Amino acid sequence: MRKLRHRGWRFSQLGIRKALDPLQAAWDAFSQPVPASCGQLLTQLLLCACLAVAAAELVCHWLVSSWLYPSGLSGIIATVCGLLVFLGLGLVPPVRCLFALSVPTLGTEQGRQLLLSYSTATLAVAVVPNVLANMGAAGQVLRCVTEGSLDSLLNTTHQLRNASTALGPTSRSSGRGLTFESQGNGSAFRLHMLRVTQGVLEDFSALESLARAAALGTQRVVTGMFMLGLLVESAWYLHRYLTDLRFDNVYETPQLTRQLAQAQATHLVAPPPPWLLGIARPKLSREELLRCLLRLGLLSLLLVVTAVAVATDHMAFLLAQAAVEWAQKLPVVPVTLMVKYDAAYSVLDFVPFLLNRPPAQSPFLSARHCFQWDLRFSSAGCRLLPAQRPQDAAALAAASLQLLAGCTVLLEAYARRLRHAIAAAFFPAQEARRTRHLRARLQRRYDRHQGQRPPPGASSLSRPHGPQVAEEQEAAGSADLSRYLALGCLPG
Template identity: 70%
Template sequence: MAIRVGSTSNLAGGTEDTHPNPDTEILYFLACRWKCWRLGIHKALAPLQTAWNAFSQPVPTSCSELLTQLLLCASLACVIAGLLHHWLISSQLYPQGPPALVTTVCGLLVFLSLGLVPPIRCLFALSVPTLGSEQGRRLLLSYSVANLAVAVVPNVLANVGAAGQVLCCVTEGSLESLLNTTYQLGLASQALGPASQAGSRSLAFGVQGNSSAFRLHMHMAAQQILEDFSGLEFLTQAALRTQRVVTGLFMLGLLGDSAWYLHHYLTNLRFDNIYATRQLVQQLTQAGATHLLASPPPWLLQTAQPKLSHEELLSCLFRLGLLALLLVATAVTAATDYGAFLLAQAAVAWAQKLPTVPVTLTVKYDASYKLLDFILFVLNQPPVESKFASAQRSFQWELYPMPHDCPLPQAQPPQVRAALTAGALQLLAGATLVLQAYAWRLRHAIAASFFPVQEARRVSHLQDRLQRRQDWNDHLDKQACTTGTWVPREPRQGTRTPESQGLKSLDSSLASM
């Protein structure tokens, strides 16, 4: 009896429904889409794989590999020279001329070294996964803090200094207006002096104090504020230079860590030799010893998708919490920068809109006398006044809230890009916490690509190590059978060590493709 998938029998009419099942169509469509997607990824990764094969080739076998290798080496040399030039200029340790010459010479040396010495190419390639280690995370955080110190902190100080300058100018203008008012009142008193002396009382107005002393005191106060901000800017620049030097040392530390790994990889067959790669599986298959992987040892990494252990996950979460505090501090710094900009902008706009106040002082002085005032009071008659002196003067001046010789600085816009760059670097440092366990596997895959002969020796050593372990287990089983204490062993799944956890190695990824 034949069974047709996707069709049903119609018992009433005896005919068959030839329409396919909708669920089958959906599954078939998804399978086709998945195959097309994988094919597209393979086509996109093919040029990258070709470039990597040419870059990791000790001696190019064709002209195309030679040109690709030279192009990649030249690109890396230009990038390294540009970073070195930026570091020398930003650290302000040298003038403009010598860094250009130094970076040019270093770029040529790097190009020649990468093109002629394959281990140096491997060294630079190993520096990329080293960024996922503790050393790389320190480098990223150091550069993040340096970016905040060079852009955001001086901008905050400049905006706060602008607001302080506005306050000083307004205070100085108010003081000048006050002194000008007292001076005009003194002039009015002097102008009415002859008329006031004609009577029995005199009008006198005196100002105690020295205007030059007021001006000198305000000038000294403003200079003290500016000196305080100059001291903060000097400390910021000193911290920036120190941070640049520390960043350079961290870069050297990255290269040193990569050189240490490469040295141990080439000289010690047991170093980081804990991976069940495709080459090991093929070699065991050819030797008929696949039983060695039936019960793998705890230190052998053979899982295709390793996971973090519980302890590593807790440690990762704790460090991510510390990085979250740093992100909060960066956000507070960026908010402070924006707040200082708004404060300085509002202060400068308010000071520019302060109007000039015109002042008019009119002084009228009348002097009169009365005769027989007492007699007229007894007779209930109004007194008779006789004017003998009269004076009226008007004085006009203007109150300037802002002095003409006090320039107003412009508010500096917030450094949004610098703050975003610092935050992105800190997020990248947080990502390296998760990828730190995977960095060792990637370093092993890179070293294996550059030195296939050494990798073959290491695989043979690992096979011998597994064989000795199997022989020892068989010997123990024979002794247990002889003594009557033999218990069947259950196959154990290989566990993972912290330094060997990671993404799929290059061999495993190629096998899955």
């Protein structure tokens, strides 16, 4: 069984290696300053063309969605940018290196800040104007209901006044009058209420427009900073890699291991110093894990804020939708006012009373009036605004960017190693010089430790320079630590 498992594992490794061979060949062709064969030249041109097409698509989408440019102009600008990218990648090897370095730069602190900034801008563009639009829809419902109720009240007052006027001549015949009066000017009150509600809605509309413009401008600026920051960070790393042999030179690469084995100097890394990191070592140190946990805690707070903002957007949408549906379902109540007036007279009505008979009445006046109107609780001329549905795609994009930023916290150490490997692949001569410098540093460290060891048989009291050696060792360690702090790469 063990043999079968061992064979299965070997077969799976062979399958993975065969699957990775084309990718390795493509990477070798892409990282070659001058292609060694026609196959490498074709592979390099094909990869450059694919990257140029992807860059043109991103530029076109950015111009249409963020800058709101027309499709024709965006297509022309994207085509020109794609052509420039293809020429730059195909003719200038450092440009290819910068393009490759920008991918692992996303995993560093600079890339994480840019991702979080773009996520916040995307969320602000999608949520803030939408919440204000839903609040405006609810305010429009209030305006329509107020206007409709006020119109119905004024119409009822007018109909009652008409009824009183119609009964005027008839009621004066009996010496009594029916009057109906309304205090104040109803039209002026109606205009005042409409003016107030219109002012509130205009304030909401202006605030919504301002928030949308501010969020859109912020997204444009952050998008430009996103691309520019990646290129600047990659260019800074490449410049330091090519000019400073000590910069980010703390990795035990296969080239260093091979040189030490050929020179029979493996004792220089036995045991390895704490600042020497394996380029392919998957294990993180305790300090790196604690740093990751702290940063993940801060990112979790940002996720909570994002969830609250999205929940607020959905609640505003549900409230606005319920208010609009309620206003649309308000019934129209028909009102009918029947006014009937009959007048009659009797002569010598005491005689029928003595005979126990009802008095004979002679009607001389009869009036009937009918008044009909509708009570509307929502104005027919007031247009209800629809509730704006939340943009779930933008919220998911913002959350995805934040999760990607959280992944960069865990992958930051590996991203730094990957940047070193990419630069070494594009500039092997510089990597050879850096390897010799690192080997010389390991040799100096070994010689220093050998000089600090006492001769065999000597006691600790017979070493007059022991404190001095200890002080020199502590000073050297402090100098190394200060140098790595200044370079931004702490020894792992």
